[in-house]
Amino acid sequence: LSGKLAPELLGAIAVAAYSYMALVPLIQPPIMKALTSETERKIRMVQLRTVSKREKILFPVVLLMLVALLLPDAAPLLGMFCFGNLMRESGVVERLSDTVQNGLINIVTIFLGLSVGAKL
Known part of the structure; x- marks a missing residue:
């Protein structure tokens, strides 16, 4: 959207969004602690039923x-989310799933940083 409405701001918006996503693990815990009581945080949820392999594959x-x-x-955005879920749950493409979760994400992050840096 910003690429069409304000292309000169695309780099700054991408840096702000990526920084926010990276800071969520630091920002979220104090907010959750402030908004919940200690007894609420001690509640342990019980899984009601086991989810079958078929359900895990059909969901995405x-x-x-x-x-x-x-x-x-x-x-397209949700398709990539569903594809990743399907790869993990199917178990057929174990090596590919491990590669995507580890090595490929680092390469994609580097390319994202380079492309955003080129826009600044």
Whole structure:
């Protein structure tokens, strides 16, 4: 959106968004501690039922179909989320899943930083 409305601000907006995402683990705990009581934080949730492998695999597929029908502009972004979930849950592409979770994310982060830096 900022690329169309204010392309000169794209780099600064990307840096602000990425910085916020990186700082969430530091920002969130004190806020959660301030908004909940100690007894609420001590509550341990019990899993009601075990989720089957079939449900774990069907969830991203059904979700993506619904989103593609209702919000087609959001489909590519959610599609990548669903693809990652499907890769992890299917277990068929274990090596590829490990690569994506570890090595590839570092490379993508470097390229993101280079492209944002080029826009500044």
